[in-house]
Amino acid sequence: MKTFKMGGVHPEENKISNDAAIEVMPVPEQMVVLMNQHLGAPATPVVQKGDKVKVGQLIGEAQAFMCANVHSPVSGTVVKVEPCKDAFGLAKPAVYIKVEGDEWMESIDRTPDIKRECTLEPKQIVDKLKEMGIVGLGGATFPAHIKYSVPEGKKAEYLIINAAECEPYLTSDYRVMMEHAEEVCIGVSILRKALGVPNAYIGIENNKPLAIAKMQEMARQFEGIIVEPLKVKYPQGAEKQLINAVTGRKVPSGKLPIDVGCVVSNLGTAFSVYEAIQKNKPLIENILTVTGKKLPSQHNYIVRIGTTYNDIIKHSLGELPATTGKIISGGTMMGKAVVNLDAPTVKGNSSVLVMDEAEARRNPETACIRCGKCMNACPMGLEPYLFSALVKNNRIEEAKEHNILDCIECGCCFFSCPANKPLTDEIRLGKNKVRAMMAAKK
Amino acid sequence: MNLLNISGSPHVHSDESTKKIMWRVNMALIPALLVAIAYFGINALLVSAIAVASCVLFQWLIEKYILKVPSTICDGSAVVTGLLLAFNVPATVSMMWIVIIGALVAIGVGKMSFGGLGKNPFNPALVGRVFLLISFPVQMTTWPVVDGIFPMNFDVTTGATPLGAFKEGALPEGVTFMDAFLGHIGGSLGEVSAIAILLGAAYLCWKKIITWHIPVTFIGTAFVFSGILWLVNPETYMDPVMTVLTGGIMLGACFMATDMVTSPMAKSGQLIFGFGCGLLTIIIRNWGAYPEGVSFAILLMNSVTPLINRWCKPQRFAC
Amino acid sequence: MTQQILIAVLVLGVIGAFFAVVLYFVAQKFKVVEDPLIDEVAEVLPGANCGGCGKAGCRAFAEACVAQHSLEGLRCAPGGDAVAAKIAELLGCAVEQGEPQVAVVRCHPANCGENRRSNYDGLKSCAFQNTVYTGESGCPFGCLGCGDCVAACQFDAIHMGPDGVPVVDEEKCTACGACAKACPRRIIELRNKGKKNRRVYVSCVNKEKGAQAMKTCANACIGCGKCAKVCPMEAITISDNLSYIDFTKCIACRKCVTECPTKAITDVNFPAPAVKPAPKPAEAPAPAPATEAPAAQANS
Numbered sequence A: 001m002k003t004f005k006m007g008g009v010h011p012e013e014n015k016i017s018n019d020a021a022i023e024v025m026p027v028p029e030q031m032v033v034l035m036n037q038h039l040g041a042p043a044t045p046v047v048q049k050g051d052k053v054k055v056g057q058l059i060g061e062a063q064a065f066m067c068a069n070v071h072s073p074v075s076g077t078v079v080k081v082e083p084c085k086d087a088f089g090l091a092k093p094a095v096y097i098k099v100e101g102d103e104w105m106e107s108i109d110r111t112p113d114i115k116r117e118c119t120l121e122p123k124q125i126v127d128k129l130k131e132m133g134i135v136g137l138g139g140a141t142f143p144a145h146i147k148y149s150v151p152e153g154k155k156a157e158y159l160i161i162n163a164a165e166c167e168p169y170l171t172s173d174y175r176v177m178m179e180h181a182e183e184v185c186i187g188v189s190i191l192r193k194a195l196g197v198p199n200a201y202i203g204i205e206n207n208k209p210l211a212i213a214k215m216q217e218m219a220r221q222f223e224g225i226i227v228e229p230l231k232v233k234y235p236q237g238a239e240k241q242l243i244n245a246v247t248g249r250k251v252p253s254g255k256l257p258i259d260v261g262c263v264v265s266n267l268g269t270a271f272s273v274y275e276a277i278q279k280n281k282p283l284i285e286n287i288l289t290v291t292g293k294k295l296p297s298q299h300n301y302i303v304r305i306g307t308t309y310n311d312i313i314k315h316s317l318g319e320l321p322a323t324t325g326k327i328i329s330g331g332t333m334m335g336k337a338v339v340n341l342d343a344p345t346v347k348g349n350s351s352v353l354v355m356d357e358a359e360a361r362r363n364p365e366t367a368c369i370r371c372g373k374c375m376n377a378c379p380m381g382l383e384p385y386l387f388s389a390l391v392k393n394n395r396i397e398e399a400k401e402h403n404i405l406d407c408i409e410c411g412c413c414f415f416s417c418p419a420n421k422p423l424t425d426e427i428r429l430g431k432n433k434v435r436a437m438m439a440a441k442k
Numbered sequence B: 001m002n003l004l005n006i007s008g009s010p011h012v013h014s015d016e017s018t019k020k021i022m023w024r025v026n027m028a029l030i031p032a033l034l035v036a037i038a039y040f041g042i043n044a045l046l047v048s049a050i051a052v053a054s055c056v057l058f059q060w061l062i063e064k065y066i067l068k069v070p071s072t073i074c075d076g077s078a079v080v081t082g083l084l085l086a087f088n089v090p091a092t093v094s095m096m097w098i099v100i101i102g103a104l105v106a107i108g109v110g111k112m113s114f115g116g117l118g119k120n121p122f123n124p125a126l127v128g129r130v131f132l133l134i135s136f137p138v139q140m141t142t143w144p145v146v147d148g149i150f151p152m153n154f155d156v157t158t159g160a161t162p163l164g165a166f167k168e169g170a171l172p173e174g175v176t177f178m179d180a181f182l183g184h185i186g187g188s189l190g191e192v193s194a195i196a197i198l199l200g201a202a203y204l205c206w207k208k209i210i211t212w213h214i215p216v217t218f219i220g221t222a223f224v225f226s227g228i229l230w231l232v233n234p235e236t237y238m239d240p241v242m243t244v245l246t247g248g249i250m251l252g253a254c255f256m257a258t259d260m261v262t263s264p265m266a267k268s269g270q271l272i273f274g275f276g277c278g279l280l281t282i283i284i285r286n287w288g289a290y291p292e293g294v295s296f297a298i299l300l301m302n303s304v305t306p307l308i309n310r311w312c313k314p315q316r317f318a319c
Numbered sequence C: 001m002t003q004q005i006l007i008a009v010l011v012l013g014v015i016g017a018f019f020a021v022v023l024y025f026v027a028q029k030f031k032v033v034e035d036p037l038i039d040e041v042a043e044v045l046p047g048a049n050c051g052g053c054g055k056a057g058c059r060a061f062a063e064a065c066v067a068q069h070s071l072e073g074l075r076c077a078p079g080g081d082a083v084a085a086k087i088a089e090l091l092g093c094a095v096e097q098g099e100p101q102v103a104v105v106r107c108h109p110a111n112c113g114e115n116r117r118s119n120y121d122g123l124k125s126c127a128f129q130n131t132v133y134t135g136e137s138g139c140p141f142g143c144l145g146c147g148d149c150v151a152a153c154q155f156d157a158i159h160m161g162p163d164g165v166p167v168v169d170e171e172k173c174t175a176c177g178a179c180a181k182a183c184p185r186r187i188i189e190l191r192n193k194g195k196k197n198r199r200v201y202v203s204c205v206n207k208e209k210g211a212q213a214m215k216t217c218a219n220a221c222i223g224c225g226k227c228a229k230v231c232p233m234e235a236i237t238i239s240d241n242l243s244y245i246d247f248t249k250c251i252a253c254r255k256c257v258t259e260c261p262t263k264a265i266t267d268v269n270f271p272a273p274a275v276k277p278a279p280k281p282a283e284a285p286a287p288a289p290a291t292e293a294p295a296a297q298a299n300s
Helices: A122-131 A172-179 A181-195 A209-219 A239-247 A267-279 A309-317 A373-377 A384-392 A396-401 A412-416 A423-441 B018-040 B042-067 B077-087 B095-114 B124-135 B162-168 B177-182 B194-206 B213-232 B240-245 B249-256 B267-287 B294-311 C002-029 C036-044 C058-068 C080-091 C126-132 C148-152 C178-182 C210-216 C226-230 C255-259 C290-299
Strands: A022-024 A030-034 A058-061 A076-081 A094-099 A158-162 A199-205 A225-230 A262-266 A285-291 A299-304 A324-329 A351-356 B004-006 C101-105 C118-120 C158-160 C166-168 C188-192 C199-202 C236-239 C242-245 C265-268
Touching: A022 A172, A122 A181, A122 A267, A158 A181, A158 A239, A158 A267, A172 A181, A172 A209, A172 A267, A172 A285, A181 A199, A181 A209, A181 A225, A181 A262, A181 A267, A199 A209, A199 A239, A209 A225, A225 A239, A239 A262, A262 A267, A285 A309, A299 A309, A309 A351, A373 A384, A373 A412, A384 A396, A384 A423, A396 A423, A412 A423, A423 C126, B018 B042, B018 B077, B018 B194, B018 B249, B042 B077, B042 B095, B077 B095, B077 B124, B077 B249, B095 B124, B124 B294, B177 B194, B177 B240, B194 B249, B213 B240, B213 B249, B213 B267, B240 B249, B249 B267, B249 B294, B267 B294, C036 C058, C036 C080, C058 C080, C101 C166, C101 C199, C126 C148, C148 C158, C148 C178, C178 C188, C188 C199, C199 C242, C226 C236, C226 C242, C226 C255, C255 C265
Parallel strands: A022 A299, A158 A199, A158 A262, A199 A225, A285 A351, A324 B004, B004 C118
Antiparallel strands: A030 A094, A076 A094, A285 A299, A324 A351, C101 C188, C158 C166, C199 C265, C236 C242
């Protein structure tokens, strides 16, 4: 069974919402759509107060290079265009929409029929990805049209679809595979065509045997789709690790996957690509897991982007348990702790994970006993304990020499540290300082 | 509702802790302690109890009155030091007060003077042991002779260890490999029984507290090097099996050279460390003034650990 | 016997002489010519290596002074005028007087400590917390309370207050600016100490719009501009919904303090009972000399 070569940990999987079928979350009364839901510059709002919008209408246009279009997830009237606080309390440009009915753009195909044929040329596919505001749904929300425009002089050889879902708790990709295997395979074929690669590999961790079987069966009907079962190990879904697991190649320090001929996309992205290309449906919905060990029920939802955390919690749980200690958007290893529950969800959100008080607190830090567990757990072969010391003493230059920028912030070091040192935090701080230092030098 | 907790990712932890590691090491030392009690009787129990109690007490006193920091005696590291110190001294009546001095040196000089757990460059128990060996050479080399199982009397007859006897001329009559393996030989309290030590080491390996790298290279190097010497001249040099089974090689390789704080972190560094320990042990045993060289070998290698750490880096994912 | 003594003396003597010669040549070869003035200047500096002057340490500062042979653009804040005078004497150049300054923390602890809105559980570093979220107070501009400034201070002059916002010890503060640089949100500013240490400043750096700022913190500056209207010296400017008092123009009349609807403007070291505005000495503080401009710029 394939997996990546070095490091890694195996946190408790907790895939407790595995068997909850995807439900449709009702549309709330008011919607706030943030303009930067992706990596890069925020989109520029193209609607004004009082404008009527339909579901799927463009409301934020990508004007910068690193940017993605934003579409209205609801129909109604634009109430105002002004900053809104995001999940971390920081103000971001946004469009407020009062929901009226549910009127979709006529161009969107809402029939349940599955369309297999795609006649578009690769260039047209990429243009349509841009038009539909597709971004990577694995967490980084990298605009898809940039990823699938292979730069001059480089050649893509592998398309790898990340269905590892190595993060604990998350089950949205699993549910998509179980319920929409065919659509996913069509999406993968489209992406394969856009890149012009012979084969696409779908990497699935072998703790999802049903999904592997289902995808394998479906993949047989398609040309050039290979399902690759992977040994369970975190961070299997990290881009560099997944490339290593599937192809055996290693992305060199400071390089991109395309430099070794690989393009990696998330499974959720493949599904949204299908909807965008075949059904003309922009990225206006997320598939979201609502889970937590102490919750009375576990859910997977299809949610309009812009629904607030409070709306989601209210609909799925009624109210939060009294002992809630932490709410995480994403998985427990790389997800972000949310502070502002009035904030809207954005593209790339994959879960609302409710943690109990007891599991939410970090244990107090003790002295480093130089056990080297962080080093053995690091999938990039770095020395987290050393970074911790260097950053603390402001020896930024040395931290850079020890390749601190190679860190993928997967959190394996903190996870395995018996002294509970916040190593991942320290490394992030160090990376920021290194970047600031490099910027200052320029 | 409570206030929400906020932190950077990750939000889960393996639940591994220093405390758990230290208490597991203590667990792993229990088989050797039981064997010691079986062979050396009540003396072994008393020496160990006194060593542990005084180590914990000294750490508590130093933390409370000198460093003025919250006490960390619960993490079990002082207990480990105490047990290892006791394991490295003979189980005799006179040791019962000498070991208190050893505990003071081990904890006070070997550990707390550097700032406590995690900051000491040398294995504290060995610092205490070597201090005692140099300060109390007679008491430290008066070994009780194993006399049946669980002797209840305090006044035991004394004799030489196999290593000591060999240094003087020849192995004592009738010591077989099986005796050495089970521990039916003279020696320090905890080092006699190879099987009990290996049992503990296996437990530590299972719990992923130690890896095979240091013990295997340490014992392997000692075995190969002494084997070469033995092949050259079986008259002057001890045979390799007896070499690794007697004295402190087993205890040192499994419990003291593998001390996380004072050994290298990278696997490649651990191999160098184990090799150095094995080599130095045999050199000291054969050409040094002392019949035993494990403590010195480990301390010497401890001193180069920072250099090894600097030199031996883990393999990078992407170079 | 005598012979042995003689031989010993001779051998040691020859060895000694040999090494003396070697050392002499080596010393000549590797001699570093350095202006002795640098040592003298370094001697009068405080030696805390606080980095407040922008140089790597006190010695680097001394080198810079000697190199340009004047104090232009160079100021040792901890040493103040006394040290400046001494250096000027050594260098034989003009002394440039500066107004004594002090670090000021511009944040109200309204939503900190007991009143915090979330519980930060990560690395105790403001610089890091700033990248995670707004901080416990919920204010995206407010103090994060992890004490990066406290750690940066070489003079033990800034400490965490009981309510989670740092407090400056005016006696010890040398206005080196290390805390201001360490603060990721630029809350700390160096301001003139003022007459009798009496100062007035806007204790807020929140740039949110009024209503939003009020929601964030009861003591936030909402940029209403009332202070600017009452100020007789035109020392107050409003930009980005935030008021700022120019300490070079402020005469500490405290009209703005009474006017401020959110009590964002703070006065310090004034007599406790707010007596009826007694006729203040109308003289304006000495206009700020050019030397302090860099410090003020860096933190504004």
